[in-house]
Amino acid sequence: MNRKTLVLSAVIGLLAPVLAGCGDSDGGSDGGDAIVVGTTDQYAATKDAPAPLDPAAAYDIGTWNILRQTVQTLMQIPRGGGAPVPEAASKCGFTDRENQSYRCTLREGLQFANGDPITAEDVKYSIQRTQDIKAASGVYALMGNVDALETNGDSEIIFHLKSSDATFPYKLSTPVAGIVSSKLYPKNKVRDGFEIDGSGPYTFKADVKDDTIVQATFTRNPNYKGDRNIQNDKVELRSFKDSDSMGKALDSADIDVMTRAMSPQQVQKMLRSPKDGIQLTELPGLEIRFLGFDTDAPAAKEKAVRQAVAYTIDRGDLISKVYDGMAEPLYSIIPSNVATHTNSFFNKYGDRDLAKAESTLSDASINTPVKLTLHYTSDHYGAGTQKEFETLRDQLNSSGLFDVSIKGEEWKNFRPNQIDGDYEVYGMGWFPDFPDPENYIVPFLDADNTLNSPYTNNTLRGQLIPQSRREADRSAATKTFGKIQDIVADDVPVLPLWQGKTYVASHDDIAGVEWAVNSSAELSLWELRRGSSAPAA
Structure with missing residues (x-):
């Protein structure tokens, strides 16, 4: 070998x-x-997801891997990584200092596979239908900052953004921005099948x-x-x-x-x-795994409960028992090999401090053991997922502070149920839509987030996330992302567990x-x- x-x-x-x-x-x-x-x-294809391959609805690594081979986007991440470069476009760029107007020119002779010509109107149609359909997957949020689209002849399209967004070129490289035909993809509904x-x-x-x-x-x-x-x-x-x-x-x-x-x-x-x-x-790996909390659910709405879980989890034990050599502990929602990462969760919780877990619950007058059900998908993230959740259950229960059960479901049921808010605590994995630290923050914490999480933090949404997007030089956003990670560690709407290879x-x-x-x-x-x-x- x-x-x-x-x-x-x-x-x-x-x-x-x-x-x-x-x-x-x-x-x-x-x-x-x-x-x-x-x-x-x-x-x-299910009743809840009848159109698993429509770019306006698909939002998981598997279906995106199909779409990346078949549906063209204006921009692409080049071989080996780096800043986005034109793909269906011949050139693209911001036309203002505020990063709120983005202009693209299409390649000459661009065609759909059936031979029909592609024009700027097709690009406009594709983005608008994504916004209009607003699929339950939440993928439309990637285009949520687009305020208006303007065409100039057959070859030029201008994106007018609601607010500054230096990451917009990355978003135009994702399958949700794929160009589709108005003849084959209905305007106000997904294409089933x-x-x-x-x-x-x-x-x-x-x-x-x-x-x-x-x-x-x-x-x-x-x-x-x-x-x-x-x-x-x-x-x-x-x-x-x-x-x-x-x-x-x-x-x-x-x-x-x-x-x-x-x-x-x-x-x-x-x-x-x-x-x-x-x-x-x-x-x-850039894959991460985390627990998500429904902060409106009776058992998970108390921050003290979420913090106590964070104090109780032993990431090293989890990895050694389940993912030997394939993962490493993750102490932030941003992976350690992504610039701007900080160990916010380690700084606050360390590794398995049961005394602090107990005092956190006691100070909040929460009776123990706290009863929780951890939900996971049995067929989407690999063979180790069930053992991972058995280990998490055992860690929490052995503390005497929790009474935890686990339940696995197939992805086709798990994901709709999770979006509908049926789970108080659930396991999720994440592969980034594009290689920027924002993509480990916005999909979980901003409005219209992909988790459909009820968690809201006005400082995050109103100040820090917009501030990070204004920085064309992403290194200038390091301090802002540090503040975001500290807030996440304190509030624990999500609890990072590990990042994989x-x-x-x-x-x-x-x-x-x-x-x-x-x-x-x-x-x-x-x-x-x-x-x-x-x-x-």
Whole structure:
């Protein structure tokens, strides 16, 4: 087994993965014409989420990974990270000092995959429908600062923002800003089912069973005009129920690449007992896991209860029992390898201080044990999730201060229930929408947040978040983000637990894996190829 490791180099406000070592070797798998990629992500259409692949509604890493291959955005994060650069646009930029007017010019000859021309009106239509639909996922909030859209001819669009936002170019690189056709995507409702029509590197076809995708086929789009250097003609993405079945498919050469989510046991086995013909690629992770609290729920509305939980959790014990070598403790909502991170939770709570947990509850006249139910998704974040919550339950109950039970649900039910406020405490994971510290703050704490959290802090929303957005030089926002993290640690609307690494296993004849999956677990399937040669452009 060859092992590849990517080292994350953090620059203030930017995250740039740097290749430390890689190498191709002969051998490998028989995947036919298509490169076959495995995932445990599930793509289901349900009553609550009938349009899992509509850019106006989709808001999880799995569906965004499908959309990134198929729906083009004005901007993109370049290979290896860094500041956004034009993709469907030929140029973009702010036209004022306040960062409130952003102008883009489209590439010449831009087309949808079906050959229809793309104009500025299509871009305007796509953004406006996202705002009008206001899907329950909360993804529309990424475009929430857009006050008005103006077109100038067929090729120019101007975004007028409600307030300064230096991160707006990043937001235009996310799938919610994907360009869709008014002929195929209704204006005021989501497009039900599993069809996608865009102008990205690939066209898309889904094989569906019982309203769930079992395999997705990405075929090179001959009408694509952009800067993606497409290294293959076809990729198949196969969805597995669990990591064990995905691992067996890799071993038997039914798939060429094994992506999220490998289990901790699989990673450790590959590290300790390498297999010939298999390579393991490791990336420093930008994934975080945290507990969310419904601050309106009877058991979680008291800040003292949330603080006592923070005093009681032992992150080191959790990681050693569940995620050996795949995670590290996280003491802020912003990961440690992102500029502006501070250890706010460690500074306030340390590691498992039961005396302070008890006195916090006592001072607030809260009777113990406090009864809580921790909810988690059983099929979305990997095989270790159930054991993680069993460990959290045991830590809390062993303190004598809590009476905790746990309950797992499939993602297709868990996420709608969480949004509806059915859970007092729940486990969530987060992969950043774009590489800026704001994206670990605004989605959880601002108005229209993705958690649908009732928690409100006027200082955060009215002063600190707007202040951070005004700084085009992101290093100038360091002090502001420090204040935000301290407030979060004191109020505990969310409780950070750990940040993880990203691992990908593949056959040795597959090249480009180190670029095809980044530290945010985002897929760039166009980077994959067999051997060292690529198809002609």
